Amino acid sequence: MLEIQRIRQEKEAILAGLAKRNIDASQTIEDILETDQNWRSAKTQLDQVAAEMNQLARTIGELFKGGQQAEATALKEKTSVLKTQEAELKVQVNAFEESLQSLLYTLPNVPNELVVQGREAEDNQNIFEAGSIPQFGFEAQPHWDLAKKYKLIDFELGVKVTGAGFPFYRGKGARLQRALIQFFLDEAIAAGYEEFISPHMVNEASGYGTGQLPDKEGQMYYVKEDDFYLIPTAEVPLTNIYRDVILPDGNFSIKMCGYTPCFRREAGSYGKDVRGLNRLHQFDKVEIVRVEHPDNTAKALDEMLEHVKNLLDKLELPYRILRLCGGDMGFASALTYDFEVYSAAQEKWLEVSSVSRFDTFQANRLKLRFKDDKKTTLCHTLNGSALALPRILASLLENHQTANGIQIPKALQAYTGFSVIE
């Protein structure tokens, strides 16, 4: 949520920024400013009436104490007029406040200056590539065939027990999955992130805190009996640790990480895009989350990018980094880098991580602030996947396949306990 003060002060800059998302917000901004103006004038009147009433009540109290019943009763009548005024003004103020709030909810974050205008995935900027695409002397098999051949994943069994998008991992597949989680966590901890094991369900307030609610409830699984939502990412519980928090001074840098399963209802497409591990309703992910002083955000983002690069290097996977264009960025993000690994048999790039800075957008909703020289200022939040498992697994299988089995990258072997799947 954008701050109203900022909209008052930097209207033009905001409009220009949102244009990069192909959004013409001029009407909304006008409505916001007008509503804000109305709200303020109603609020000022209300405050004045309330002040008058408070004063009057005090006087009446003293008159009663002084035994001046008649005078007191006379004044009482005056308050009834003020009371109706107050009630009317209150209705107005509330109405303005509500419409202001819902207008503000509709505005996405303003893109960072690095973000280019664009409509879709094709407009994203490819800013980095590493690793080489493997050449096989045979026909490369897609991961769903490899998973079946080596008995690593059972999709049919998942359908039987739960439904599509809820696979079983078994044998070395399960072991590999666990190895990846452990590897990612160890790397994050080594980089200074504190590990959390968080709840996998959150309450409504947390859903609002990170911006899944209102609006995107359809993407989350919901437990009606208890009014809980299954988390779509560890970002939700981890970031909400800091909901309604004021950090005592400006000297902080909070780094958290956590492994959780992620649950996404994601209604959607058909065909090869969702085949195998490409899109699931339940998947595993290690997430890194940071809360930073605004001065440190750029540096933090760089560190996170380096961190993810390092993971992919160690897994010996070819990958590229995209800076998302305005039209492809998430609602709350100011700047997002997607990591994509190349999937050698599907012959396409698969998104495995998304690293974003949100600046004050989330913090404003969370009411996450810090105190500096008596002033309270909104913090900045950032997060990124490090990493999401299924597509990593898919590309590990596809890229590291040989005629005699699947080679496990060196860095992982200590975790898997085997170097090849045959």
Place this chain on the structure above:
RNA sequence: GGUGGGAUGGGUGAGUGGCUGAAACCAACAGUUUGCUAAACUGUCGUACGGGUAACUGUACCGCGAGUUCGAAUCUCGCUCCCACCGCCA
């Protein structure tokens, strides 16, 4: 699932109708004293929003929502959450 208790500022906790945005203590911060540490003393010490260049000032908030009253942290009603014990259970 049953029974009871509770929700006040960073923490403990007082406060049953006006002088209470809230005692006291602890913590924190600043200062005085001090060879250092400690102690002692003094002061500061909630959030949001409005008005004002500012000093400052107004309003709201004692879990949430409604009500009674000239006036509510305090009384009434509804809700939510938390805790304890019992039952069940990994």
